[in-house]
Amino acid sequence: PSAIYLKDYKVPPFLIDKTELTFDLDETTTIVTSRLHMRRNPAFGKSTAPLILDGGEEVKLIGVAMDDYELPPEEYRISEDKLIITATADEFVLTCETLIEPQNNTRLEGLYRSSSMFCTQCEAEGFRHITYYLDRPDVMSVFTTTIIADEARYPVMLSNGNEVERGKTDEGKTVVVWHDPFPKPAYLFALVAGNLAVKNDVFITQSQREIKLQIFTESHNIDKVDYAMEALKRSMRWDEVTYGREYDLDIFMIVAVDDFNMGAMENKGLNIFNSSCLLASPETTTDDTYLRVEAIVAHEYFHNWSGNRVTCRDWFQLSLKEGFTVFRDQTFSADMHSETVKRVEDVSFLKTAQFAEDAGPMAHPVRPASFIEISNFYTLTVYEKGAEIVRMIHTLLGAEKFRAGSDLYFDRHDGQAVTCDDFVAAMQDASGVDLSQFKRWYSQAGTPVVTVTDSYEESTGTYRLIMKQHTPATPGQPTKLPLHIPVRVGLLSQQGGALSAQVNGVAAEDHVLHLKANEQEFVFTGLTSRPVPSLLRSFSAPVKLRYEYSAKDLLLLLSADSDGFNRWSASQQLAVNELTLLINQAIKGDELSIESQLIQGFKALLSDAALDPAMVALILALPSQAYLSELADPIYPAAIKQARQYLKAQLANALSADFERVYREHKIHGEYQATAEDIAHRSLKNIALSYWVETGDELAQQELVTQFQTANNMTDQFSALSIAVHSQHPKAAELLAAFYEQWQSEPLVVNKWLMLSASQEQENALATVKGLLEHPAFDLKNPNKVRSVLGGFGQSVSGFHKADGSGYQFLADQIILLNKRNPQIASRLCTPLTRWKKLQPELSVKMKAELERILAENLSKDVYEVVSKSLA
Numbered sequence: 001p002s003a004i005y006l007k008d009y010k011v012p013p014f015l016i017d018k019t020e021l022t023f024d025l026d027e028t029t030t031i032v033t034s035r036l037h038m039r040r041n042p043a044f045g046k047s048t049a050p051l052i053l054d055g056g057e058e059v060k061l062i063g064v065a066m067d068d069y070e071l072p073p074e075e076y077r078i079s080e081d082k083l084i085i086t087a088t089a090d091e092f093v094l095t096c097e098t099l100i101e102p103q104n105n106t107r108l109e110g111l112y113r114s115s116s117m118f119c120t121q122c123e124a125e126g127f128r129h130i131t132y133y134l135d136r137p138d139v140m141s142v143f144t145t146t147i148i149a150d151e152a153r154y155p156v157m158l159s160n161g162n163e164v165e166r167g168k169t170d171e172g173k174t175v176v177v178w179h180d181p182f183p184k185p186a187y188l189f190a191l192v193a194g195n196l197a198v199k200n201d202v203f204i205t206q207s208q209r210e211i212k213l214q215i216f217t218e219s220h221n222i223d224k225v226d227y228a229m230e231a232l233k234r235s236m237r238w239d240e241v242t243y244g245r246e247y248d249l250d251i252f253m254i255v256a257v258d259d260f261n262m263g264a265m266e267n268k269g270l271n272i273f274n275s276s277c278l279l280a281s282p283e284t285t286t287d288d289t290y291l292r293v294e295a296i297v298a299h300e301y302f303h304n305w306s307g308n309r310v311t312c313r314d315w316f317q318l319s320l321k322e323g324f325t326v327f328r329d330q331t332f333s334a335d336m337h338s339e340t341v342k343r344v345e346d347v348s349f350l351k352t353a354q355f356a357e358d359a360g361p362m363a364h365p366v367r368p369a370s371f372i373e374i375s376n377f378y379t380l381t382v383y384e385k386g387a388e389i390v391r392m393i394h395t396l397l398g399a400e401k402f403r404a405g406s407d408l409y410f411d412r413h414d415g416q417a418v419t420c421d422d423f424v425a426a427m428q429d430a431s432g433v434d435l436s437q438f439k440r441w442y443s444q445a446g447t448p449v450v451t452v453t454d455s456y457e458e459s460t461g462t463y464r465l466i467m468k469q470h471t472p473a474t475p476g477q478p479t480k481l482p483l484h485i486p487v488r489v490g491l492l493s494q495q496g497g498a499l500s501a502q503v504n505g506v507a508a509e510d511h512v513l514h515l516k517a518n519e520q521e522f523v524f525t526g527l528t529s530r531p532v533p534s535l536l537r538s539f540s541a542p543v544k545l546r547y548e549y550s551a552k553d554l555l556l557l558l559s560a561d562s563d564g565f566n567r568w569s570a571s572q573q574l575a576v577n578e579l580t581l582l583i584n585q586a587i588k589g590d591e592l593s594i595e596s597q598l599i600q601g602f603k604a605l606l607s608d609a610a611l612d613p614a615m616v617a618l619i620l621a622l623p624s625q626a627y628l629s630e631l632a633d634p635i636y637p638a639a640i641k642q643a644r645q646y647l648k649a650q651l652a653n654a655l656s657a658d659f660e661r662v663y664r665e666h667k668i669h670g671e672y673q674a675t676a677e678d679i680a681h682r683s684l685k686n687i688a689l690s691y692w693v694e695t696g697d698e699l700a701q702q703e704l705v706t707q708f709q710t711a712n713n714m715t716d717q718f719s720a721l722s723i724a725v726h727s728q729h730p731k732a733a734e735l736l737a738a739f740y741e742q743w744q745s746e747p748l749v750v751n752k753w754l755m756l757s758a759s760q761e762q763e764n765a766l767a768t769v770k771g772l773l774e775h776p777a778f779d780l781k782n783p784n785k786v787r788s789v790l791g792g793f794g795q796s797v798s799g800f801h802k803a804d805g806s807g808y809q810f811l812a813d814q815i816i817l818l819n820k821r822n823p824q825i826a827s828r829l830c831t832p833l834t835r836w837k838k839l840q841p842e843l844s845v846k847m848k849a850e851l852e853r854i855l856a857e858n859l860s861k862d863v864y865e866v867v868s869k870s871l872a
């Protein structure tokens with residue numbers, strides 16, 4: 001397989017003004033007829049270039065006609081899945097009849113079946129698996145879709161836009177016609193047909209238009225969509241208030257499907273969701289999932305402007321819509337709940353997973369320069385780091401100018417397919433802020449390291465920060481240029497008070513410093529004693545910060561910083577410092593021992609009733625195995641696990657009474673509510689329980705079982721179960737079995753059970769996970785189940801990192817099995833194996849050998865790209 005390059009971009013030689021599609025749906029063969037109103041693209045220049053339409057190997061061409069002239073075989077050819085027609089007029093209507101078999105589509109791209117329904121997934125290049133087309137985002141067309149099906153089996157037949165006609169064929173089948181007036185690329189096309197239940201609602205827009213809202217699911221799930229519907233209405237209002245964006249069609253529909261490769265899809269007027277990201281009920285859904293449902297509903301809705309009305313010119317620009325939309329959904333969630341908690345969660349995820357990606361063989365810029373398979377570039381870098389770029393623009397411009405920039409962007413480019421440069425240009429033009437150096441964030445891969453040193457001059461009350469930036473080499477980018485990095489800084493007195501100081505003549509308690517050179521000095525004046533710096537407040541840039549904080553400084557920041565984010569950050573740094581010591585002891589085989597400073601910090605937190613319980617819970621959570629692995633080089637997984645367990649036990653034993661008290665104080669009596677307040681209490685209560693249980697106290701162990709048995713919501717029940725499993729509670733196996741027994745008819749709950757079961761730390765972890773693949777609840781065709789079992793297994797240090805390499809071998813076997821069946825899922829499963837270079841030497845060779853074994857197979861483009869780049 002070969003790569004395609006951003007530098008080779010050319011405008012399309014042909015345009016499609018109108019697309020008329022007819023789907024004759026059937027259980028065995030589906031006939032798709034397209035009528036494409038095409039013309040040569042004047043922007044391409046005078047040309048006689050042939051018409052080349054994208055297709056897929058499973059698309060069977062029945063016939064092709066140009067302006068109703070049926071083309072004989074010598075006037076077209078099919079080569080490498082493309083339909084090539086050499087001679088065309090300047091303007092013509094191309095008719096194509098194709099046959100597909102959605103029931104045999106296991107890739108879940110294009111038109112496929114999930115349970116008893118038909119559904120589509122066309123982003124990024126799925127439409128070509130339906131029929132021949134110019135399947136690229138800069139070809140925007142007005143779609144009219146006719147669906148013909150047996151109404152008894154498929155009473156619901158949906159597509160984009162508005163339903164404009166309904167009737168019957170001579171054979172008695174039902175015909176429904178949908179028309180979408182907004183031009184769109186094929187990746188936003190959608191079709192759904194099935195026997196579905198619907199929940200109806202309405203939304204009145206700011207200009208008093210009435211929008212019909214509909215959520216469709218299989219009938220047994222329709223009682224679980226109320227939360228999503230409310231989240232949708234909150235999102236619609238928020239986008240009006242925050243960005244001035246109103247919904248444009250008269251109807252907005254969401255459909256839940258069980259088999260889906262990702263979370264959800266923003267098809268115009270007809271979003272399709274993985275049911276795991278839409279359905280919610282107190283008994284079956286945890287708080288985390290409630291928040292995820294709200295965030296994804298919002299994300300897909302926000303795409304209506306950032307993605308659909310203004311779309312991407314080419315797939316290299318994916319972050320144009322994804323980075324911006326993630327930023328929008330993060331801000332929305334922050335506004336709905338707690339800004340600091342949301343920021344901590346997002347940064348924690350970024351630093352764990354995106355930093356790891358940026359340091360690995362698949363590292364790429366937010367706007368990649370090349371790819372083999374675009375599906376591999378729906379990455380944390382494009383999404384999460386892309387959102388950080390937009391957030392930095394917000395920091396540099398301020399809220400008002402940022403809004404002016406987004407207004408200009410939407411006005412200037414409505415109905416167009418544009419680039420990340422166009423986005424930055426709008427922000428720059430509307431604000432007058434120079435973003436020319438800043439733009440390097442889009443093209444330069446890798447996580448910059450910012451090293452800070454300081455000095456204080458008593459005689460003048462002057463404090464100096466010297467900042468150096470360096471971005472390590474990444475594949476294909478050996479050297480890097482300095483970036484424009486906004487560093488938000490505040491100063492604290494040694495007693496913890498906020499200090500006002502002058503920078504460039506401006507006095508404030510909080511300054512955004514513009515680090516632009518490789519090395520730069522910043523001078524603060526007007527001080528009376530040496531301050532403690534609070535650096536990179538709110539994580540103002542996605543960088544690794546290096547500053548030699550003493551434990552005393554960190555405890556001060558933890559207890560007193562006015563920036564809530566940096567209070568959390570200080571606690572993490574303290575814990576990382578202590579864990580690093582312990583990990584090194586474990587690697588050497590020494591007995592672990594430490595005088596933990598965290599005990600003092602945690603004690604104060606646990607006794608301060610004024611603090612937000614959600615923040616306390618976040619601070620109490622020790623850095624994860626995954627985050628510590630990202631920091632380590634090389635990674636010793638078992639040593640990390642041992643160090644975490646040891647420190648947790650030390651803290652639990654030292655503060656046992658506090659944890660018990662906090663556990664009891666934060667119990668909620670009454671009905672479950674997914675409000676920020678209740679979620680905060682539950683999260684603190686459950687982390688307190690996890691510490692308390694760690695002490696081995698019998699009362700704690702009993703409390704855990706009682707919570708499991710009496711909980712009125714899934715958060716409490718599943719927390720109790722997870723704590724039991726991860727603390728090797730004597731009743732862990734019994735509770736796991738009881739949980740399955742109770743929830744076996746709820747697939748989404750069973751998926752949680754599969755994941756937890758697969759993540760267990762035990763001698764026979766590998767045998768357990770193999771057993772799960774044979775379990776009646778498992779289904780290789782369902783991506784959620786595959787992700788649960790194999791994702792869970794990846795968290796089991798004793799299973800996945802088994803010394804003989806059998807854990808890696810097992811994962812490689814599953815990747816090979818899925819490679820043909822579902823290349824997107826197979827490729828994503830490769831991620832843990834891509835970290836082989838950073839692993840301790842004995843494990844590293846074993847992991848590498850498995851990658852080599854995969855590479856020897858006949859691979860899909862998806863898997864080939866990840867595996868070959870990992871071995872390069």
Ligand code: HT7
Pocket residue numbers: 121123124261262263264265266299300303322375378824
């Ligand atoms: N824009 C959507 C991307 C997506 C996707 C991409 C590749 C393969 C399957 C997919 N399903 C959805 C999701 C989003 O970011 O909103």
Ligand code: ZN
Pocket residue numbers: 299303321322325
């Ligand atoms: Zn998106």
